[in-house]
Amino acid sequence: MRLICKRVIIRDLSFKDFDDYYEYAVRDTIGPMAGWKPIPNEEVGRRVFSSMILQKDVFAIELIENHKMIGTISIYNYGIRKYKYVKQLGFSLNDQYWNKGIMTEVVLNVIDYIFHKTDCEVIEVGHHSDNFASKRVIEKCGFLYDGRLCKYKELYDGRIIDADFYSMTKEDYERKVKYEQGIKTKIWF
Structure with a gap:
């Protein structure tokens, strides 16, 4: 997959992305929010990153302006x-790029x-309830809330977390697009 968006390119992961991945995967602000332990060292990081490439359902989020890989989005079957x-869908983003609307842009294009x-x-x-x-991001992209799974899973640190899940049907998406196009082309008298 290769999608060119306004500020980013969504593309296949490559081994050349490792340094950018490792830069944020070691931080305790990224992994724990998604349920994975921060990468403890480069050797473990390379193994994890290689498995992500082999899965073929994890894609790089690359900034157009400097070609830096700043996150990933997964499309699981x-x-x-x-x-x-x-x-x-699953996603993670380098915390240096949070609160800039980048992940919303990515998710909307992937949808x-x-x-x-x-x-x-x-x-x-879905996301951990906290x-x-x-x-x-999920709500801004138009997903509808399905509900909470209490005690969804045990994390690497022993915490038991709840998770909230959302969905969007193709019909809902097409209605949303048609509505938004109607607003943009509306002629007022």
Whole structure:
């Protein structure tokens, strides 16, 4: 996949992205919000990063202005729903780029790609209940709240967390796009 957006390119991960990945994956502000332990050293980081490349469902978020990889977005071919036309999103972003609207831009473009280039009928996304930054991105992108799974999973540090889940159907997306286009072309008398 290769999507060129306003400020970023969403593309396949490459081994040349490792240094940019490692820069933020070691921080305790990134992984714990998504449920993964900060990368403890470069050797472990290389193993984790290699497995992400091999999975082929994790994509780089690259800034157009300087070609720096600042995060990832994953498109998994499964979700909590037991239905074959479901994809689930996951994302992480270098905290130096938080609160700039970048992840919202990325997710909106990936939603459009999924509904126009795949046979997906439902996109799911979730966040740990205390991850308010992800919640904000998800809601800004138009996902509808499905509910909370209490005691969803045990994290690497032994904490048991709840998770909130959201979804968007292809029909909901098409209605939203049609509505937004109508607003942009509305002629007032």
